[in-house]
Amino acid sequence: MLTSQRKSEILAILKRDGQVLAKALSESFEVSEDTIRRDLRELASEGLLQRVHGGALPASPATADFAHRQPIESATKRAVAKAAAGMIGEGQVVIVDGGTTAIELVRQLPRELSATVVTHSPNVAVELVEHPGIEVIVIGGRLFKHSIVTVGAAAIEALSHIRADVFFMGVTGVHATAGLSTGDLEEAYMKRALAAHAAETVVLASADKINAASQYRIGELAMASAIIVEKSTDAALTEPLEAAGVTVVRA
Missing domain, CATH: 3.40.50.1360 (Rossmann fold)
Structure with a gap:
């Protein structure tokens, strides 16, 4: 699976479940937790999620001044x-x-x-x-x-x-x-x-x-x-x- 596809799946799971766990994602996608953490960091840098210990939550869109x-x-x-x-x-x-x-x-x-x-x-x-x-x-x-x-x-x-x-x-x-x-x-x-x-x-x-x-x-x-x-x-x-x-x- 391409990185972009995996990220899209992560966002879909996040939308469905309200949270994602790095360990569960690594097992599901059969990749290392380091790979998942990198995906989460990159998605967080785009404002698409909020990283927390062990995984991520939906990011609040209410950031305008x-x-x-x-x-x-x-x-x-x-x-x-x-x-x-x-x-x-x-x-x-x-x-x-x-x-x-x-x-x-x-x-x-x-x-x-x-x-x-x-x-x-x-x-x-x-x-x-x-x-x-x-x-x-x-x-x-x-x-x-x-x-x-x-x-x-x-x-x-x-x-x-x-x-x-x-x-x-x-x-x-x-x-x-x-x-x-x-x-x-x-x-x-x-x-x-x-x-x-x-x-x-x-x-x-x-x-x-x-x-x-x-x-x-x-x-x-x-x-x-x-x-x-x-x-x-x-x-x-x-x-x-x-x-x-x-x-x-x-x-």
């Missing part, structure tokens, strides 16, 4: 954001992550709601300037321009006196065994810190982020008490998450 993601509005994104906004109660303190869905979330907040929003996203904060009942606390730090959020030691230190009711987290990968992940190391640290300062964490995830992984792990799937997904998300994608004990909310 904020400027490219912002114009992409959809009814499904608004539905996810509206479901998240509906979880915020009167007088609560909530942490809102950065990202386009997070911005849509704060746009969906009722005008009569009185609450406090803590965010490390300047864009989220600006969206709330004209909201009469929302107190806004902005976490300062180094601006990560790709996602337009603050990160780093100063941002994490600023969280030290905050105890929130819920953190609405954006991710680029949600996987039953690989957990929650994102495409930048400092963002992963920041998201983990934000989750540590909230009583519960709710993940906002479009279908293309489910059963996928990115380079940097935020934490175990159990970090999330609930995951809000599009109503049309295939049940085959969400069933492993529910089996792991996470509540899946379809919006």
Whole structure:
């Protein structure tokens, strides 16, 4: 079998099973594990999968920067954001992550709601300037321009006196065994810190982020008490998450 054919088969198995193991592939294709690992490295370099110990997972396609993601509005994104906004109660303190869905979330907040929003996203904060009942606390730090959020030691230190009711987290990968992940190391640290300062964490995830992984792990799937997904998300994608004990909310 040609290398290109073997790679195509690997991707087909990955799509079917949601993961591949180097040992099983080497036995199936009757080649060495070194050969399979080389195939996986090359496929990973093309962004076609995410390597993990012993094999690979589907790679998350959600890697575009904020400027490219912002114009992409959809009814499904608004539905996810509206479901998240509906979880915020009167007088609560909530942490809102950065990202386009997070911005849509704060746009969906009722005008009569009185609450406090803590965010490390300047864009989220600006969206709330004209909201009469929302107190806004902005976490300062180094601006990560790709996602337009603050990160780093100063941002994490600023969280030290905050105890929130819920953190609405954006991710680029949600996987039953690989957990929650994102495409930048400092963002992963920041998201983990934000989750540590909230009583519960709710993940906002479009279908293309489910059963996928990115380079940097935020934490175990159990970090999330609930995951809000599009109503049309295939049940085959969400069933492993529910089996792991996470509540899946379809919006």
